[in-house]
Amino acid sequence: MQLSLMYPGLWTLLLLLMSNLLLWKDVSSLPNCAIRNGRCFASLEEMLNLAVSMSQDISEQAFKMFTEFDNQYAQSHQLINRSLKKCHTSSLNLPKPRSKALQTHPIVLLKLVKSLLAAWKVPMYHLVKEMPSLKDVPDTMLSKARDIEQKSTGLLEGIKSILSQIQSKDDGDEKYPVWSGQASLKSDTEDARQFAFYNLIRCAGKNAQKVESALMIVRCQILKKNNC
Numbered sequence: 001m002q003l004s005l006m007y008p009g010l011w012t013l014l015l016l017l018m019s020n021l022l023l024w025k026d027v028s029s030l031p032n033c034a035i036r037n038g039r040c041f042a043s044l045e046e047m048l049n050l051a052v053s054m055s056q057d058i059s060e061q062a063f064k065m066f067t068e069f070d071n072q073y074a075q076s077h078q079l080i081n082r083s084l085k086k087c088h089t090s091s092l093n094l095p096k097p098r099s100k101a102l103q104t105h106p107i108v109l110l111k112l113v114k115s116l117l118a119a120w121k122v123p124m125y126h127l128v129k130e131m132p133s134l135k136d137v138p139d140t141m142l143s144k145a146r147d148i149e150q151k152s153t154g155l156l157e158g159i160k161s162i163l164s165q166i167q168s169k170d171d172g173d174e175k176y177p178v179w180s181g182q183a184s185l186k187s188d189t190e191d192a193r194q195f196a197f198y199n200l201i202r203c204a205g206k207n208a209q210k211v212e213s214a215l216m217i218v219r220c221q222i223l224k225k226n227n228c
Contacts, residue, residue, distance in 0.1 A: 073197075084199055089210075101213075106218045109214045111163070116176075130186060134193065185197065
């Protein structure tokens, strides 16, 4: 199956991923698209590989951001010893054990990814917006947050486009948990704000891992790899 890159979401995903890959690969090593009637098409395999690559990058950046925040704030303010709040996407999980997830239909898993990414669109926006209010926040941490937000948005649009191509009908927008932690990020108390950021960044990392795991399983299922 080949997917037309005339779809804006696919362009967003492909361009973001290619700009990322260009940092460490030669242009000649990037996947080429097939040209038919003046239109560019990418294979489903290429799109899945690109989606997995981006999800891995997001997951890695989220881990680094959490580690940086932990070193900057958590240790000195003993945030790690406080009772953590439940992540707002904790109800969205891959089937367990892994063998059950591998038997789950790829479209079901892609819809899960779509919901996970959509549920984090608003929190990531406010994370980036409010992070500069933290005392002595490193520029590198803010840069990671912006990078995660941008790539997550591109990945969400790409997943929507892939789903629109492989589904027989469009089921419309999926329902997803609503985040309600904006007020905590704007608390007048510095310690309260830091704890809110700590919890949110921790949850962002957990969410990124879910997305990465689900997409790796989908790729494995569709491409019929033997090492799932």
